[in-house]
Amino acid sequence: MSIIEVKNLRYTYGIGTPFEINAVDDVSVSVNEGEVIGLIGHTGSGKSTFVQTLNGLIKPTSGQILLEGKDIWEKPKEIRKIRFRVGMVFQYPEYQLFDDTVYKDISYGPKNKGLSDEEIDKTVRSAAKFVGLSDKLLDKSPFDLSGGEKRRAAIAGVIAMDPDVLVLDEPTAGLDPKGRDLLLAQIMQYHKERNNTIFIVSHSMEDISRIADRIMVMSKGRLVMFDTPKKVFSEVEKLEKIGLRVPQITKIMMSLKEKGFPVSDGILTVEQAMSEIVDLLKKEGRL
Amino acid sequence: MIRDITLGQFVPGKGIIHRMDPRVKILLLIAFIVFIFCTFNFVSLGVCAAAVLFVIFLSDVPFKLYLKSLKVIILIIIITSILNIFYGSGTPIFELGFLKITLSGIYRAIFVSVRIICLILISSCLTFTTSPTDLTDAIERLMKPLKVFHIKVHEIAMMMTIALRFVPTLLEETDKIMSAQKARGADMESGGIIKKIKAMTPVLIPLFVSAFRRAYELAMAMECRCYRGGNGRTRMKILHMKPLDFGCVGFAAALLAGIIVCNLILPAVI
Numbered sequence: 001m002s003i004i005e006v007k008n009l010r011y012t013y014g015i016g017t018p019f020e021i022n023a024v025d026d027v028s029v030s031v032n033e034g035e036v037i038g039l040i041g042h043t044g045s046g047k048s049t050f051v052q053t054l055n056g057l058i059k060p061t062s063g064q065i066l067l068e069g070k071d072i073w074e075k076p077k078e079i080r081k082i083r084f085r086v087g088m089v090f091q092y093p094e095y096q097l098f099d100d101t102v103y104k105d106i107s108y109g110p111k112n113k114g115l116s117d118e119e120i121d122k123t124v125r126s127a128a129k130f131v132g133l134s135d136k137l138l139d140k141s142p143f144d145l146s147g148g149e150k151r152r153a154a155i156a157g158v159i160a161m162d163p164d165v166l167v168l169d170e171p172t173a174g175l176d177p178k179g180r181d182l183l184l185a186q187i188m189q190y191h192k193e194r195n196n197t198i199f200i201v202s203h204s205m206e207d208i209s210r211i212a213d214r215i216m217v218m219s220k221g222r223l224v225m226f227d228t229p230k231k232v233f234s235e236v237e238k239l240e241k242i243g244l245r246v247p248q249i250t251k252i253m254m255s256l257k258e259k260g261f262p263v264s265d266g267i268l269t270v271e272q273a274m275s276e277i278v279d280l281l282k283k284e285g286r287l
Numbered sequence: 288m289i290r291d292i293t294l295g296q297f298v299p300g301k302g303i304i305h306r307m308d309p310r311v312k313i314l315l316l317i318a319f320i321v322f323i324f325c326t327f328n329f330v331s332l333g334v335c336a337a338a339v340l341f342v343i344f345l346s347d348v349p350f351k352l353y354l355k356s357l358k359v360i361i362l363i364i365i366i367t368s369i370l371n372i373f374y375g376s377g378t379p380i381f382e383l384g385f386l387k388i389t390l391s392g393i394y395r396a397i398f399v400s401v402r403i404i405c406l407i408l409i410s411s412c413l414t415f416t417t418s419p420t421d422l423t424d425a426i427e428r429l430m431k432p433l434k435v436f437h438i439k440v441h442e443i444a445m446m447m448t449i450a451l452r453f454v455p456t457l458l459e460e461t462d463k464i465m466s467a468q469k470a471r472g473a474d475m476e477s478g479g480i481i482k483k484i485k486a487m488t489p490v491l492i493p494l495f496v497s498a499f500r501r502a503y504e505l506a507m508a509m510e511c512r513c514y515r516g517g518n519g520r521t522r523m524k525i526l527h528m529k530p531l532d533f534g535c536v537g538f539a540a541a542l543l544a545g546i547i548v549c550n551l552i553l554p555a556v557i
Contacts, residue, residue, distance in 0.1 A: 057466050080474060083469065083471075087470070088467075090463065090466065095496075096467040096468060096493055098488065098490075098492035099489075108468075108489065161471065
């Protein structure tokens with residue numbers, strides 16, 4: 001069953017001024033429960049605006065967003081309830097930390113949700129565990145943490161609300177490669193255990209191709225493609241035309257194929273490529 | 288909501304007022320403000336208001352923006368004019384208990400509201416047509432004589448430039464942090480005033496932290512470029528008075544003469 005259904009969504013900035021622009025233009029998608037959706041697009045393609053409409057932070061100019069079949073703007077006064085169900089992690093979320101301990105900061109969301117102290121304790125600790133923050137860190141001030149730890153703490157603050165849909169806007173921006181891999185692995189582990197739906201915006205085609213079930217490609221506010229990574233990344237020309245690229249390894253394997261090597265299409269990760277090449281070499285008896 | 292404030296906004300353009308020397312603009316603004324308060328009858332007030340409208344017409348800034356800047360102070364205009372209606376002397380034309388409305392009260396109310404409107408329009412015209420850097424540059428030049436009193440004019444001007452520069456940045460940051468906290472279920476709309484103030488802490492603390500962080504980074508960047516205050520600093524753009532500026536000064540002088548003549552010939556009404 002589709003958990004989120006977006007129908008003809010449009011959002012216009014600066015209505016009535018000469019700067020009027022459709023940031024999101026006639027986007028319709030339907031996302032199933034438990035799916036991981038990757039969002040890619042050039043800067044200014046409307047990704048961030050699109051994800052902010054999902055939990056009602058931005059009210060669409062026209063169109064509908066259905067959460068489990070119900071329009072989220074049906075009762076505008078209860079939009080806060082939607083925000084607990086669709087958790088949103090902004091870009092550079094560490095700039096939202098404010099409380100005097102990490103524990104208190106993570107519990108801000110659950111407290112707003114109106115949970116009891118016991119439930120809050122449970123949910124805070126499990127959220128901290130998911131992102132790999134030790135108990136020792138929970139009593140520290142969030143401003144004393146390292147950059148990567150701050151990011152984790154901020155993400156834990158959203159996970160702690162136990163949302164059915166988790167939206168992450170470039171969660172790995174500005175992290176070192178190791179921290180990036182670790183954070184993505186933790187997010188995927190969390191996804192595996194809770195089986196919730198995840199939207200993830202990223203500029204890294206490598207990351208997206210590895211974790212997403214389906215990819216939304218946006219350009220100039222429009223949804224250009226919405227398909228599996230394999231299919232999306234096979235359309236190299238179309239992607240390059242809108243200023244995107246395919247993962248490096250995919251491109252390498254494609255050129256190998258052009259050169260006449262019998263490798264298969266749609267290789268997205270280095271691991272896949274390696275086993276493919278090893279198989280090929282074995283077949284030819286060179287290994 | 289915060290974005291509706293137009294005061295201090297700069298609108299790039301190429302009109303006459305945009306091309307004026309910012310020093311002349313500031314001095315003429317002060318002169319205009321004095322003129323506005325030197326009007327004592329309707330004709331001189333009308334001349335003054337017409338001059339203000341003429342300047343605005345020349346300014347190459349959409350009239351809508353001026354209306355927007357007036358919208359913010361409409362309440363102040365209404366309140367002051369209502370208060371002034373009851374402050375007149377002479378024979379009352381309408382009486383209700385201790386409240387008396389006289390002709391001079393009504394005149395006063397009209398004068399006050401026209402004066403405030405002119406004041407806002409003409410000062411908006413300055414900020415709309417002058418970029419913040421030009422503005423502080425001009426202020427620095429105009430305050431130069433104060434150096435005699437060991438006032439660090441350059442430092443004050445630099446602080447103003449930086450403050451103005453960071454207003455939009457911090458507004459954007461506030462917006463972002465508010466969205467982030469709203470996404471975590473922050474409720475900033477409902478509840479009494481104390482609850483509302485408390486609800487602002489999750490916004491204010493990150494905002495302060497980021498303001499300090501930015502200040503620190505900026506100080507570092509300035510130090511890396513060997514900034515050491517105003518001593519011995521030369522300018523890339525040196526301000527020059529052009530024929531246009533002298534023309535504008537002439538226009539202001541003519542306006543002053545007109546107002547004085549109107550005041551002398553016709554009887555004062557307030």
